[in-house]
Amino acid sequence: MEEQLLDFDQLWDYDKPEEAETRFRALLPAASDAAYRAQLLTQIARAQGLQRKFDDAHRTLDEAQALLTGGLKRAEVRCLLERGRVHNSSKHPELARPLFLEAWDLASSTPGEDFYAIDAAHMLGIVEPPEQQREWNLRALALAEKTADARTRQWLGSLYNNIGWTYHDAEQYHEALEIFQKALKWREAQGRAPEIRIAKWCVARALRSLGRVEEALEMQRAQLREFESLGEKSGYVFEELAECLLALNRPAEARPYFAAACEELSKDPWLAENEPARLQRLKELSTDGTD
Numbered sequence: 001m002e003e004q005l006l007d008f009d010q011l012w013d014y015d016k017p018e019e020a021e022t023r024f025r026a027l028l029p030a031a032s033d034a035a036y037r038a039q040l041l042t043q044i045a046r047a048q049g050l051q052r053k054f055d056d057a058h059r060t061l062d063e064a065q066a067l068l069t070g071g072l073k074r075a076e077v078r079c080l081l082e083r084g085r086v087h088n089s090s091k092h093p094e095l096a097r098p099l100f101l102e103a104w105d106l107a108s109s110t111p112g113e114d115f116y117a118i119d120a121a122h123m124l125g126i127v128e129p130p131e132q133q134r135e136w137n138l139r140a141l142a143l144a145e146k147t148a149d150a151r152t153r154q155w156l157g158s159l160y161n162n163i164g165w166t167y168h169d170a171e172q173y174h175e176a177l178e179i180f181q182k183a184l185k186w187r188e189a190q191g192r193a194p195e196i197r198i199a200k201w202c203v204a205r206a207l208r209s210l211g212r213v214e215e216a217l218e219m220q221r222a223q224l225r226e227f228e229s230l231g232e233k234s235g236y237v238f239e240e241l242a243e244c245l246l247a248l249n250r251p252a253e254a255r256p257y258f259a260a261a262c263e264e265l266s267k268d269p270w271l272a273e274n275e276p277a278r279l280q281r282l283k284e285l286s287t288d289g290t291d
Contacts (some may be wrong), residue, residue, distance in 0.1 A: 008040055017050035038067040038075040042082040049082070051149040052269065054090040061086070077107045077116045084123060100124045115152045118143050120154070125162055134166045157186050157195060164202060168209065177206040196222060201236060208244055217244040235264030239282065245284070259286035 011023045012045040024044045031037040041064035048057035061083050068076050084099035100123045107117035121140035125133045139158055144155040160183035165178035204219035223237045242257035262282035265271050271279060 017047040021047035034067045035072050035075050038064045039078050042078040044081045046085060049086045049089050054086055057086045073106060073110050074113060075185060077103050081119055088127055097127050114143050114147050118155045120156045137163045137166060157183055160186060173206055173209040180206050213244050220244060233264055235261050238264060255286050260281050264285055
């Protein structure tokens with residue numbers, strides 16, 4: 001059964017949750033084992049949450065929870081994690097936090113469940129107050145660094161990234177840069193190009209915060225060339241190119257990048273809902289004030 005679980009977890013594409021949901025649902029007719037079916041349902045719920053179909057996600061988790069019986073600890077942990085994620089994504093972190101704590105307690109006390117204990121700690125590193133976020137991320141990092149399990153070690157890249165942003169949000173930019181560079185080194189060793197691009201973007205962002213704007217600009221220009229070679233666009237790269245040029249007092253050069261960033265990032269429903277001021281700023285800076 002574990003091999004089957006690994007199979008369906010590998011079907012994820014977090015950038016295309018509707019496609020992931022379709023793939024997961026195709027497995028349901030043959031999912032007769034309660035543990036397998038319950039865990040599969042948790043991932044359908046996660047895909048629904050990523051599509052902002054929160055009521056559907058809760059109903060799917062109710063179905064998964066109804067399958068839980070004594071001894072299905074992994075399935076129980078995953079139900080807790082996904083219920084917490086749905087609450088957090090629907091702007092109810094106060095409901096998410098106790099679920100993540102319960103998931104942490106159960107997973108960290110169950111042999112062989114370090115992967116999900118780290119997941120719970122990483123989510124607590126998101127929902128807890130800022131002064132406690134780093135503590136949870138460091139707990140998760142300690143587990144990931146000491147494990148011999150290859151799948152669990154895959155958490156390292158995300159954890160380095162999260163810790164880097166915790167430092168950055170606290171305006172500890174030197175520490176943030178150090179961690180982002182560590183994340184980049186780890187991502188390069190894994191060899192997955194999309195994750196490497198994200199890690200490079202974070203390094204460049206920290207450089208801009210440190211006032212090393214020319215270095216940041218060159219990194220983002222290299223990112224732009226890479227995306228262009230793939231026939232793709234990144235609103236976040238456009239945004240940073242614009243911010244770097246603006247910081248260098250080159251507003252005319254920045255404007256088309258602010259416009260491109262606004263066009264691309266406005267397509268993201270999460271940003272539109274949660275960061276309207278950011279999008280409005282991009283729009284305003286894309287004009288010369290005479291339009």
